[in-house]
Amino acid sequence: MYRTYIKRIIDLTIAFFGILFLLPIFLLIILIVKINLGSPIFFIQKRPGRNGKVFYIYKFRTMINKFDKNGNILSDEKRLTKFGKFLRSTSLDELPELINVIKGDMSLVGPRPLLLEYLPLYSKRQSIRHKVKPGITGWAQINGRNAISWNEKFELDVWYVYNLSVGLDIKILWLTLKKVILRNDISHNNHVTMNKFKGNMKND
Numbered sequence: 001m002y003r004t005y006i007k008r009i010i011d012l013t014i015a016f017f018g019i020l021f022l023l024p025i026f027l028l029i030i031l032i033v034k035i036n037l038g039s040p041i042f043f044i045q046k047r048p049g050r051n052g053k054v055f056y057i058y059k060f061r062t063m064i065n066k067f068d069k070n071g072n073i074l075s076d077e078k079r080l081t082k083f084g085k086f087l088r089s090t091s092l093d094e095l096p097e098l099i100n101v102i103k104g105d106m107s108l109v110g111p112r113p114l115l116l117e118y119l120p121l122y123s124k125r126q127s128i129r130h131k132v133k134p135g136i137t138g139w140a141q142i143n144g145r146n147a148i149s150w151n152e153k154f155e156l157d158v159w160y161v162y163n164l165s166v167g168l169d170i171k172i173l174w175l176t177l178k179k180v181i182l183r184n185d186i187s188h189n190n191h192v193t194m195n196k197f198k199g200n201m202k203n204d
Contacts, residue, residue, distance in 0.1 A: 002164075002165065002166050003132075003164055006166065007107060007166075007169070008104075008107075010108070010169075011101050011107050011108050012101070012102060014101075014108060015098045015099075015101040015102045015108065016102060018098050019098050019099075019102075022095060022098075025092070025095070026095060026096075029060055029087070029092060029095070030060075032083060033060055033061055033083075036081060036083050037061055037063075037064055037081065037083075037084075040061060041060070041061060042058050042059065042060060042061060042096060043058075043059040043060065043061045043062070043063075043093075044056050044057070044058055044059075045057055046116055047113035047114065047115070047116065047134070048113060048114070048116055048119055048130060048134075049105050049106070049113060049130075049133060049134055050130060050131070050132060050133045050134070051130055051131070052119060052130050054116065055100065055103075055105035055106075055113075056105075057097065057100060057105075057106075057113055058096035058097060058099050058100060059093050059094055059096055059097065060087055060092065060093040060094075060095065060096060061084075061093075062080060062081065062083075062084030062085075062087050062088055062093050063079040063080050063081065063084055064079050064081060065079070066078060066079050090180060091180045094136055097136045098136070101136065104133075105133070105134075106133055106134050106135060106136060107132070107133040107134070107135045107136075108135060108136055108137070108169070108173065109135040109136075109137055109138060109168075109169045109172050109173060110132050110133050110134050110135025110138055110160070111129040111130075111132070111134055111135065111138050111139075111140065111157035111160065111161070112134060112135065112137075112138055112140065112141065112157075113134035114197070115196075115197075118197050121197060121198070121199040121200070122154075123200055125154075125158060126154040126157075126158065126200075128157075128158045128161050128162075129154060129157035129158055129161060131161050132160075132161050132164060137172060137173065137176040138156075138157065138160060138172065139156045139157065139159060139160035139168075139172060140152075140153040140154075140156035140157055140160075141172075141176060141179070142172055142175040142176055142179060143156050144156075145179070146194045150194075150197045151200075
């Protein structure tokens with residue numbers, strides 16, 4: 001009952017009132033992003049959802065488009081702005097994902113939606129993470145986020161799928177709030193983003 005109906009009702013209710021409550025912050029971030037980075041305001045990218053169904057994820061833009069002399073785009077570290085780092089460290093860049101929750105693409109809690117290019121790289125067990133909707137936060141996020149390896153993260157995601165419950169979701173939401181306030185587990189080995197997943201044979 002919770003997995004099929006109640007979870008969706010809770011998602012809609014919290015996402016709707018969350019957007020209303022946070023509207024002043026939304027507008028302020030939009031203004032600052034526009035001034036510092038220009039257009040577009042939002043970072044929009046295809047991601048795999050439940051059962052691998054593709055959707056467009058929305059985030060606030062945190063990087064500038066900067067290229068080297070050969071026309072190759074520079075690394076994340078060189079394109080991430082000071083304000084962008086602040087948005088990421090506070091998770092404010094992910095606020096637009098509340099729109100994805102209302103649309104039904106995502107849930108408040110679930111495995112994070114990763115890149116489409118990872119789909120053929122997952123093992124059969126790792127693919128279980130797509131049996132539920134992806135989330136704004138999840139079990140892996142409160143147990144290490146970007147500070148743990150890909151294999152550890154996927155195991156945590158699979159554990160969540162098998163143990164999903166209202167009590168677990170409430171726990172995850174509460175611990176996520178604490179981690180956001182303390183800004184824990186933001187980076188991995190001093191990188192601004194997690195190193196790309198390259199498959200189980202090449203990945204630790």
